Amino acid sequence: MxxxxxxxxxxxxxxxxxxxxxxxxxxxxxxxxxxxxxxxxxxxxxxxxxxxxxxxxxxxxxxxxxxxxxxxxxxxxxxxxxxxxxxxxxxxxxxxxxxxxxxxxxxxxxxxxxxxTPMPLDQPVRYMCGGIHPRCIDHVNLTSSDPKTITEELVDVLGMKLSERSTGYELNWLRAGDNRHHTVGLVKGKPGLHHYSWEFSDFSDFKRLGDMLDADDRCLVWGPGRHGAGDNLFTYYVDTGGFLVECTAEMELMPLTAEARVVEVGENLSNPKVVNRWGAPPPQAWIHHHSAFMKL
Ligand SMILES: [Fe+2]
CATH class of the missing domain: 3.10.180.10 (2,3-Dihydroxybiphenyl 1,2-Dioxygenase, domain 1)
Structure with missing residues (x-):
């Protein structure tokens, strides 16, 4: 289904x-x-x-x-x-x-x-702006104390498909009907949000992002690089509310019927083939970033 x-x-x-x-x-x-x-x-x-x-x-x-x-x-x-x-x-x-x-x-x-139900398409295609201008909001990555259970809940309730997971379910990536490798990711940690992501059109946008943050006396948190899980280009920064924002491009598409891949991420996310195929491992500031959900 x-x-x-x-x-x-x-x-x-x-x-x-x-x-x-x-x-x-x-x-x-x-x-x-x-x-x-x-x-x-x-x-x-x-x-x-x-x-x-x-x-x-x-x-x-x-x-x-x-x-x-x-x-x-x-x-x-x-x-x-x-x-x-x-x-x-x-x-x-x-x-x-x-x-x-x-x-x-x-x-x-x-x-x-x-x-x-679908968001109305009632806004202009093009507009003037001073920032990078993403193509769309892309995915979220949540933190969970029991990511295997939350993955099962989202698969059961939303019909999402598991695209890829680590051997011990510490990291899980779920795809929606548009078949992007992940629309919701889950990683083991205190329950909350790790990051949300904008899709950019081109790698040159990443350079502009770094230069704009520098001009504002800020820095990228990690990247640019290419994730192994999802094969997407990435870089990350923190916004003024303290939320970790990923800028991504070239997310892998997976067929509807594809079976979930199981990968070994290595101690402290040390396997570059899964984490960053270009080599640089994530800094502690990225690994431990956390934003809480509103209390119910
Ligand atoms: Fe991400």
Whole structure:
């Protein structure tokens, strides 16, 4: 059976400093303001109505991760499976008025997902911006104290496919219906978000990103390099809210029927064939990065 979710829909973050967060998203990542109110700002990098959503809050934390379902019937099926699995439904009211149907639920470790009908394509294709300008929001990588169980929950409830995992399930990569190697990754650690990712069009964007961060007296956290798992180009930086942002390109596509690969990541992620085929291992700041989800 095909996956009930097609792709990453959006990432919603609670931020203490809304103005700084929006300035950073526009000026570094190069996304575009769609709509703002005192408490919420919607941004996008393409025709989709919203890909990055900031909520004014007293803490920098993850509010929810949107996953785009094929249609309302898929949303209803996800809701049925969430109940069957014994997981908690938080809401069946869409978080945005442009979304027709959704269900928001929490995994057994408190990761919050809103599975929603497709985001309207009502924004301009091209726009002026001072940042890099991604192609789209791409994937998230979550941290979990029991990544094997959370992987099983997402496979069961969302129909996602396991693309690749480490021998002891310490790292897991799940694909959605668009067949990208991963839309949700899971790595062992304190439950939360490790990073979210923008897809860029070209490797020259990575050079511009490094130079723009340098001009702002900031640095890349890791990369550029090429991950073995997913075969994607990567580099990472931390935004003003303390969230780790990956910039990626050239993610591998996997056939719907492909079996999961099992890989050995090595002690402290030391196997370059899985972690970074170009050689440089991840720094401690990358390995230990963590953002919490909003408390339920
Ligand atoms: Fe990633």
């Amino acid at each position: 095909s996956a009930l979710v097609h792709r990453l829909g959006y990432i919603a973050l609670n931020v203490r400093d809304m103005d700084a967060a929006v300035r950073d998203a526009e000026g570094i990542a190069g996304v575009r303001l769609v709509k703002s109110s005192p408490d919420r700002t919607l941004l996008t990098s393409n025709q989709r109505h919203a890909e990055l959503i900031y909520y004014r809050s007293s803490a920098d934390e993850v509010r929810s991760i949107g996953l785009e379902a094929n249609d309302a019937a898929c949303v209803a099926e996800v809701a049925r499976r969430v109940r069957q699995r014994g997981l908690r439904i938080l809401s069946e009211t869409p978080s945005l008025d442009v979304i027709s149907n959704s269900v928001t639920f929490a995994t057994s470790e408190g990761h919050i997902f809103e599975v929603h």
